[in-house]
Amino acid sequence: MKNDIKEILFTKEKIQSKVKEIGQQIEKDYAGKEMVVIGVLKGANVFLGDLIREINVPLYIDFMAVSSYGHSTETSGVVRILKDLDLEIEDKHVLIVEDIIDTGLTLKYITENLRSRKVASLKICTLLDKPSRRKCSLDIDYIGFDIPDEFIVGYGIDYAEKYRNLPYIATLKNEIYE
Ligand SMILES: O=P(O)(O)OC[C@H]1O[C@H](OP(=O)(O)OP(=O)(O)O)[C@H](O)[C@@H]1O
Ligand code: HPA
Ligand SMILES: [Mg+2]
Secondary structure (H helix, E strand, O other): OHHHEEEEEEOHHHHHHHHHHHHHHHHHHOOOOOEEEEEEEOOOHHHHHHHHOOOOOOEEEEEEEEEOOOOOOOOOOOOEEEEOOOOOOOOOEEEEEEEEEOOOHHHHHHHHHHHOOOOOEEEEEEEEEOHHHOOOOOOOOEEEEEOOOOOEEEOOEOEOOEOOOOOOEEEEOHHHHO
């Protein structure tokens, strides 16, 4: 896997300290509220696992699985729900956790879907944001890092389902896509 890497954008240590910073902010903002943290599978799994251990308030965890990229670096534009929530979220303070927001189409679909369930509040937290690629408007409440328009992998994020277990976030050599 290491031979496939072009450049490391964020090291394990840099990610760790950013996750801590976001977690502490969320902890302050949700003090006294009952929150449900929703991870968007599969990509957000690693970030969510680290993030919740930095949030010291009572919380519930649930997951939604959607997919729009498949084995490509371009979104199909069609968001499919592969797994819905187990929990009822009506009147709950919901925080959606994403690994990356790119075109925004995935989250647009999810936020509209979750809002219709009459939540008390809905916020978005993403580790990475690629604002130059946005195809729709989205209000994001917590952002770890802005990144340029490059396809990245690692820390939960895949290319064709690979590289999710890299402890850092990196770009891949061009020949990997050929
Ligand atoms: O803003 P967008 O352009 O919609 O892209 C962002 C979404 O794409 C990736 O998921 P993907 O569909 O690849 O599924 P995965 O999480 O299982 O890798 C990523 O985890 C986000 O959920
Ligand atoms: O840069 C990316 N890498 C992997 N998956 C993605 N899904 C949206 N953007 C990306
Ligand atoms: Mg993916």
